Amino acid sequence: MEELNIIFDKESPQQKNTNINVKADIMTEKEVLYKFIIGREGTWNTIKDFSYEDSIEWEPKEDGRYIIMVQAKFKNTKKPFDSITKFDYVIGDKEEGLIKNVYLNKDELKVGEKLEVFVETTKFPLMYRYWIKEDSNWEIIRDYCTENNVSFTVKKPGIKEILVECKNLNSTNNSDDSFISSYKVNDIDIVEIVDFKCLTRELICDKELVFKVESVFSEGRNILYKFIKINSKGECECVQNYSTNNIVSYKEVESGEYKLLCLVKDMYSQREFDDRGLIKFEVKPYKDIVIRNFTTNLNSPQMCQTAIELKANVEGGRELLYRFIINGKQKYDSGYIRSDSYTWKPDFPGKYRLEALVKDRSSEEEYEDKTSIDFSIEEYSKEPIEIEKVILDKGNRVLKGEPVEIRVVSNGEKNVRYSFIIKKDKREIEKIDYGTCNWVDFIPREVGTYELEVLAKHRLSNRQFDSHSISYIESYDYIPGKIDYVLYPAKENYIVGDEILIKVITQNTKENLIRYDLTINNQKVEGTDYIKGTDFRYIPKCSGFYKIEIFCKNKQSKKMFDSKKEIKVFVREAMPITNTKIKTNKIDVKCNETMTFSVDSKGGNAVLYEFYLMNNGEWKLMQEYSRKKYYTFMPFVSGEYEILALSKSSYSKCAYEDYDIIKFKV
Incomplete structure (x- = not known):
């Protein structure tokens, strides 16, 4: 906005009843409307409302210090005004004003910043009152006080004014002097969500779900994030209330389709939110079930009455059930069992199909994954070789570039020959043909999962292998912490x-x-x-x-x-109060004699006690809750009495935690 000036045809000060010409001047080619306002002692009068006339004639009737203010705005603007300026003018021989100047820490601020105001005066002490003008209305922010400074948070954008009124301590005037300063409040930049993603690869029940929101905003601003979870029924739950954390994590106990709503706003924003984002996702009850491998410990063919172990290597699921079906001259069905292996001992030679079916215990499907292999049984066969175990000296989690020793233990002693095959992403990386050595060193050169297949057979066997075993090696740049x-x-x-x-x-x-x-x-x-x-x-x-x-x-x-x-x-806060017991200092009680009841208890913290007395079938409160743990009583009438002592910890909000009753006769 171009600079707005006020021009007077006569310099201040002047005498009252003098005709003074006041002219507004602004350098612009746009059509401008002007409003002239004159203030004195805290009272403001509009001399001429907005019009195209850029000057007025002013004839003051009283001595004093005046403030001439001019507001300017362009034609068709929607703002209250586009520019403002003011000038102090003295009429008569008035003494120097009380206010020298009003200083602001900033002339231009953003919503949410602090405006600090300091008043410089010509004498001390004085009384000060502070006003701000917003939406064309003056609102008091601090009534008369002795402090010559004030600070507050600006909340609305626009061109604002602050009015400082000042008067002497014994003054009966509304104000003895006043001063107006202007400042501009800029709206904060709107926060915008640019990315909303899930950092968890597999969304599974009872596993940590992690979501992250990325947003753009001005440097140095404090941004708040709120996350609301919405289930398939439309029910909402606040996962994280407004905070500066743009990453939220939680566990979902039920599977289904969900939405996560993120509300983001600047800390000083007056809006409920500045932007919002929504992400849809599905939480599965467990990881998808996949049969990674289905093998037998002995290679086909084998002879009758040989114990053959079927084994399924499966990933996924929560509580797996396995079913092994053997179709051929004889049919075997294990039914669903918890074990991932099954021993088959065939009675008749022939061709068989071995099937492995797997599902989670919670599934109502017949199976969730299925695979099969063909197997032959012969009437006669050479002595079978069986791999008992494969040992990895560093376990199955290793560092990239470090050697891993693979050692095989079998039942064949010196008659066994071994072969090693290593694959990655179903691609063969290394292969060692059959030899007598039952160990080999392997160095993973890349990060990832390696499949290790060990083959073993009798030295006289014509089969491709008699027995084999599959293991998996996970290679890392570093070993993940566990x-x-x-x-x-x-x-x-x-x-x-x-x-x-x-x-x-x-x-x-x-x-x-x-x-x-x-x-x-x-x-x-x-x-x-x-x-x-x-x-x-x-x-x-x-x-x-x-x-x-x-x-x-x-x-x-x-x-x-x-x-x-x-x-x-x-x-x-403390252990529960227990074992509350009332003790008395007398056994035989007579009228007009005092007796004292004391209480002991276990547990509690800063225990309080309350005493009731029963006489003639009516309970009366004799001593309210206090730290005083004894009560002194003098009976005046013979009869049967009861004393009730209630106990509770001082922090407890319940009526009592424990009690005891003692009966006695006077």
Whole structure:
């Protein structure tokens, strides 16, 4: 906006009843409307409303300090005004004003920033009052006080004004001096969601689901994210209320189709949200069941009455059931069993088809995956060779570039010949033909899953192999951190002040980092960065449900975590009050004699006691809850009496936790 100026034909000061010409000047080719306002002692009068006339004649009738203000706006603008300026003008021989100047920390701010106002005056002490003008209305933000400064958060965009009124301590005037300053508030840049994705590859029940939102916004702004889960019935649940965390994780207990709604806004935004994003996903009850391999420990053909083990290597599912069907001259059906292997001992020679069917226990389908192999049984055969086990010296999780020793144990001793085949992505990488050596070294050159097939046969056998075994080797740039065990005292009751000590047992400990997050009553209260230590100590300071999440990852891992476990404990404020007992200092009680009843109990924290007395069939409260644990009573009338003592901890909101009653006769 071009600069707006005020031009007077006579310089200040002037005497009252002087005719003064006031002209507004702005350099622009647009059509401009002008509004002239004159203020004195906190009172403002509009001399001329918006019009195309750029000047007025002003004839002041009273002495004093005046403020001449001009507002300008372009034709057809929707704003209240586009520019504003003001000028102080003195009429008469008025003393120097009380306010020298008003300073603002910024002339231009963004919504949500703090405006700080400082008033410079000609004397001290004085009284100050502060107003702001928004939407053409003046609103008081602080009534008369002795502080010459004020600060507040600006909430609405636009050109704003602040009015400072000042008066002497003993003044009866509405104000003795005033000053107006203008400032501009710019709206904050709208936050925009540019990416909303799921970081979890497989969306499975009871497994951590991790979602991340990416948004664009001005540097230095605080952005808040809120996540709401919507199930297939349209029911909503807030997973995370507004916070600066743009990553949310939770577990889903039921399978089905879901939506996750993310609301994002600037911390100082006046809107419910600035942008929103929605992602649809399906949570499966378990990972898809796939038969990776179906093998027999002995190669076809074999002779009758030979024990042949059928084995299915399956991934996925939650609680797997296996079924093995053998079709041929004889039919065998294992029915669904929990074991992934089945031993078949054929009685008749011939050709057979061996089938493996697998499904999860919860599935109502006949099967979820199925495969088969052909097998021949002969009447006579050479002595079969059987692989008993394949040993990997470093286990099946190894580092890329490090050698792995593969060793085979079989039942054939010196009559066995061995062959090794290694595949990756169904492509053969290495092959060692039959030889007498039962071990070999293998160096994985890439990250991924390698399939190791070991073949064994009798040295005189004409078969391709007598027995074979398939194993899998996982190669990594680093060994992912894995939490084996989380050790902590298995106490039935934790009390405020008891130390909770957690020890984490991990594989490859020196290469792993551990992070701990502590949540109390579903509110995160403490957390660590990834550290080398495997111990975590915490002393509870309040009662409630404590959840400690333990995250583990390799130093080189770029994931949020490689492995995760959690423990939950309930911490009590104190042990429950038990064994409340009333004792008395007398056995024989007579009228007009005092007797004292004292109470003891076990447990509790800062225990309070309340006493009731029963006489003539009516209970009366004699002593309200207090730390005083005794009550003194003097009977005046003979008869039967009862004393009831109630006990509870001082923090407890219930009526009582324990009690005892004693009866006596006077």
